[in-house]
Each structure stands twice: as C-alpha cells, then as structure tokens.
Amino acid sequence: VILKHIRYLVTQNSDREILENVDVRVEGDKITEIGESLSGGEEVDCSGKVVMPGMINCHTHVSMTMFRGISDNKVLEDWLHEDIFPAEEEMTDEEVYEGAKLGIREMLATGTTTFNDMYMPERKVAEAVDELGIRAVLTNGFVDIDGEGERKLEMSRDFIEEYLDHPRITPAVGPHAVYTCSPEILEKAREIAEEYDTKIHIHVSETETENRNCIEERGKTPVQHLDELGLIGERTIAAHGVHLNDEDIELLSEKDAAVSHNPCANLKLGSGVADVPKLRKNGVTTGLGTDGPASNNNLNMFDEMKFASLIQKNRDPTQMTEQEVLDMATIDGAEVVGLGDEIGSVEEGKKADLVLVDLDRPDMRPVENTRNLVSNLVFSFNGEVDATMVDGDFVQTNGF
C-alpha cells in the first residue's frame, strides 16, 4: 500500500525532519520507501493528514481498565492495599482479557501502537494483543509476598517460552517492585532475563515511602539495592523513578538502564514529580507511560505528553519542549523497550507502525507551516487519531 499525498510527515528520524507532500510505501510489515510521486500498488489518499510514528506507552497494566474510577483519592499504598489488591483477588481471567481488549482499543484510537505491560495472567493480555493487532512488550508480573514467588517465576518462564517467536509480542520478566519481591526472587528473575535475553520491567522509587522503607530495611535506595542484585543494566526498564538521588541517576546512566516516566499516575497518587530534565541531561534513556487506567485514568499518550511537559513547566517553562516530549513518546520510548531499530520513527526499513491525524480538526488549526505542527500535536490535539497502522495493517480507523 502507498500512503499518498501526506501533507506533513513527522519522521522523528535523527534530524527530526518533517517532510511535506510526500508518499510512504508500505510492503508487508515494513516501510520500504519514502518519496515523491510513488506508484504501483493500492493507494490511500492522505492529503490533509499528518502521518507520525505510532507512540510507545512504556509502562502500563492495560487490564486495569476494569478498575477505572474505583479509587481516585488515595496515596499509592492505600490505593494498592485497600482497593486494588482486593479487587484483583476477585478478578477472573476473562476480565483480564476483556480489560485488555478495552484498553487496547483505547490505545489504538489515540495513536499508541506499542505498549509495555505488566499483569497476571499475562497470557490473557497476549490473547487480546494477538487478536487486535497492536504490538506489545509483555511481562507476566509477579509479587512474592504470598510465598508463591517461585511458582510465579515459573509462570513467567512459561510465558516467555510461549511468546518468544510472536511477530508482535516481545516477552519480558516483570518482578513488581523491591517492596513486593525478595532479593532471592529478584536474582532469579534476573537469571531468567539473561537466559532468554529479555528486558526486566520493574517499578522503582515510585514513592517516598518505598525509598524510606528500603533504606531502613537494607541501608540502600531501591536503585542501589537492585544494582547489588544485578538488576540495573541494559535490560532494566525502571517504571517511575520519582525519588532518585544523584547517585541513583549516575548508576542508571552508567549502566544504561532506562526509565519510564508516568506523570499522570504520579500526580494522581500524590507520588511526586520525577526530575526528568535531570535524568535526560545525565543521559538516562527516558520514555513515557500512562501506568494503569486505575491511576491515570486513561491510556492517551497525547495527554501524557502534555502532562510530561506541564509538570516541569510548573517550575520552569523553558523545560520539556514539545519536541522533547514527542521524542519520549516515540523514538526514545522505542529505545526504552528495546525496539529502537524497529519502531519509533518513520524511516525506510522500519516497521510500518503509523498514525494518521486530520489537519482539518478545530484542535489542530491553524497550522500554516511546520513551525507549530508539533506544538499542536502535543498541546492542543485531543488524541482522536484518524487511523492507526501496526505492522503494515490498518488496525483502527475513525471513519477514515
């Protein structure tokens, strides 16, 4: 298929080029050519449209759409122990599956083409991913507080083995956090990640309480504790990183660990504000995530970009430009989840994970040239995209 007459192509390539009036050829699951007047094959008219790379949601628990709005006014610890854990105990596998489908539909309708998820049983999320055509990094997440750590670790291994060869699913290991997993289980989780060469997706320094308890119990911050167990490295996707000291940031940077910044959930649960400008200045790869819909309460990455910018502008409006947050939502997010060579930008040879936005919408006007295009996408557009393509297939269209 050829996407013809694209008004603006936001490539997110290394020069952050925005091309005007171009065509994109998609063959199979890949972008094979970008140029003018391409022909030969089925054509899709994209005049009056922006085409941009699909976004990467670097941290979520998609099935928690089922708990949207059940607990809106508590700090993380109370929210988790009083409302979420009890609700999850009652949750059926069918609800994990239905919740995932609901969340995936929302993500596709708002321009997300890849998400990094942690839940249980994750095979129900994988079924929904398989069915609806989105791309995902999936971990069968686990806690170790019920003495079932070992069994759950084996479930993680089985999950990884089952999905190692799936074209759109990348399995990973997901120990929940340092306060829910023993050092022994964390080390075993690392061994599995090494054995299958996967990412390790874990909550890190989300709240002050988490840090305080970890320091009291182990004499170390969560990052330093994890580092000692060998869990800070290229494989690490640390969700949150709200309360990191300079030493933590240096460790993350030195060891090439990545962070998912989740501003909406951090604000809503009163967890604090991650110092993302500092992380980025120190060379820590940082992406954006929504976290689960019980603490956000949506999965809209356009919202997340705006919040990521405003949460820093509160202190200094020169920080976190529209281009920086778009980078976090696309090319940097791709690096975070370990798919930087395949997704995150519109370039020849990459996967055809694309999003179409109509320029005629009131919330995208005026756009006279490329100067305010990214600004409109980040600060004014409500996220209702025209169409979403994953792996070369249109998997969602809003009347396009």
Ligand SMILES: [Zn+2]
């Ligand atoms: Zn989370």
